[in-house]
Amino acid sequence: MHALLTRRTIRKYSDREVSEQLLNKLMTQAARTQTMGNLQLYSVVVTRSAEMKEQLSPAHFNQPMVKEAPVVLTICADFNRTSQWARCRKAEPGYDNFLSFMNAATDALLYTQTLCCLLEEEGLGYCYLGTTLYNPQAIIDALQLPQLVMPVATLTVGWPAEQPPLSDRLPLNSFRHSETYKDYTPADIDTYYLPKEQLPENKHFVELNNKETLAQIFTDIRYTKRDNEAMSTTLIAALKNQGFL
Numbered sequence: 001m002h003a004l005l006t007r008r009t010i011r012k013y014s015d016r017e018v019s020e021q022l023l024n025k026l027m028t029q030a031a032r033t034q035t036m037g038n039l040q041l042y043s044v045v046v047t048r049s050a051e052m053k054e055q056l057s058p059a060h061f062n063q064p065m066v067k068e069a070p071v072v073l074t075i076c077a078d079f080n081r082t083s084q085w086a087r088c089r090k091a092e093p094g095y096d097n098f099l100s101f102m103n104a105a106t107d108a109l110l111y112t113q114t115l116c117c118l119l120e121e122e123g124l125g126y127c128y129l130g131t132t133l134y135n136p137q138a139i140i141d142a143l144q145l146p147q148l149v150m151p152v153a154t155l156t157v158g159w160p161a162e163q164p165p166l167s168d169r170l171p172l173n174s175f176r177h178s179e180t181y182k183d184y185t186p187a188d189i190d191t192y193y194l195p196k197e198q199l200p201e202n203k204h205f206v207e208l209n210n211k212e213t214l215a216q217i218f219t220d221i222r223y224t225k226r227d228n229e230a231m232s233t234t235l236i237a238a239l240k241n242q243g244f245l
Contacts, residue, residue, distance in 0.1 A: 003120060003121065004117075005119065006166065007166075007232065008125075008159045008163065008165075008166060008167075009124025009126075009128070009160070009164065009167070010092065010126060010127055010164070011063075011064070011065045011127050011156070011164075012065070012068070012160070012161045012162040013065070013069050013070060013125065013156075013158030013160065013161050014069060014158065014159045014160070014161040016070075016155060016158075016159040017070060017073065018061070018070045018071050018124065018158060018159070022122065023046070023071065023157075025113065026115060026118045026119060026122060026151035027044060029118055030087075030111055030114040030118055032114075033110050033111050033113075033114035034110050035107050035110070035111075036103050036106065036107055039082050039107070040080060040107065040111075041077060041078055041079060041103060041104035041107035041108065042075060042076060042077060042078050042104065042107050042108035042111050043075075043076045043081065043149065044069060044073055044074070044075050044076070045073070045076065045080040045145075046072075046073060047071070047072040047073070047074065047075040047081060048070070048071055048072075050067070051242075052142070053066055053067045053069075053072055053073075054067065054180065055142040056074070056138075056142055056143075056154075056209055057109050058074060058135070059131065059132075059134075059135040059136075059138035059139045059142070060129050060131040060132075060135075060154065061131055061134075063129070063131070065127055065156040066129075066241075068127060068156075069127075069156035069157060069158045070131060070156065070157065070158040071156070071157040071158065071159070072155070073115075073154065073155040074113060074132070074139060074143060074151050074153075074154050074157075075108050075112045075115075075151070075152060075153040075155070076108060076145060076149050076150060076151050077101060077104030077105040077107070077108045077118060077149070077150045077151075077152050077154065078104060078108070078148070078149045078150075079093075079095040079096075079100050079101075079104050079148040079149075079244075080146050080147065080148040080149045082095065083095055083148055089154065091233070095148060096115045096147075096243045097244065097245075098239070098244060098245055100148075100244065101150060101239060101245075102146050104150070105150070105152045107153060108152045108153060109153060112128075112152075112153045112155065115155070116128070116155070119155075119157060123159070123160075123161035124157055124158065124159060124160075125157070125158060125159065125172070126155045126157045126158075127155065127156045128153065128154075128155055129153075129154040129155070129156065131154070132151050132152060132153055132154045133152065133231070133235055134231050134234075134235075135231075135234065136150065136151055136234070136235060136238040137234065137237070137238045140238060140242065141156075145242070146155075147234060147241075147242050147243035148155040148242060148243050148244065149242060150238065150239065150242050150244065152202070168195075168196050169197070169200060170192055170193075173191075173192070174188075174192035185220060193214075195238050196214070197213070197214045202214050205217060209221060
């Protein structure tokens with residue numbers, strides 16, 4: 001069975017050190033991933049000190065693994081380095097715009113995914129934090145990121161101290177479209193989502209939160225319209241502050 005089929009999110013880590021040598025090796029290998037124009041539009045801030053983890057923790061809603069993991073990696077979309085290079089070589093950069101952010105963010109996320117695969121092959125555990133774009137300015141301030149550098153992903157990394165169950169995934173047919181996009185009928189939704197909804201843990205989750213359906217957990221509790229709009233405002237403000245808008 002391929003390792004991807006047994007991938008788990010690890011939130012609890014042992015006290016075993018993640019050596020600088022090992023981390024640097026994996027980060028170097030990950031740099032062979034695809035990149036726009038061979039520019040490598042990303043930077044990674046490595047956090048090991050308890051003091052810096054303490055500063056980053058509120059931006060990630062104080063999730064315990066931020067302070068407990070041996071290493072926290074903040075992967076940034078970075079057009080600052082390329083712009084500095086251009087100016088030092090008698091070229092005038094024009095990367096203070098949204099398209100440049102999207103290109104750099106894509107580069108950064110491709111790098112992140114490649115690094116995740118390499119961490120897992122080495123036996124390390126990690127947790128991808130989706131909170132990075134929720135409070136970006138706090139991360140920017142803590143890590144002293146200059147203009148044209150924007151945090152887009154965070155990984156907590158360490159040697160696993162748990163083996164959580166595999167999370168469910170939708171089947172291939174739910175996201176594979178042939179030639180053109182085929183919109184979903186109510187029957188399609190039943191076919192693809194009923195197995196997820198019938199899982200005991202998800203049914204229990206619905207009951208625990210006094211909801212009627214699993215979808216309501218996401219729309220009414222986890223990712224509400226109000227929260228999405230508020231965090232969109234802070235994200236846009238951060239992009240403006242960093243010079244991408």
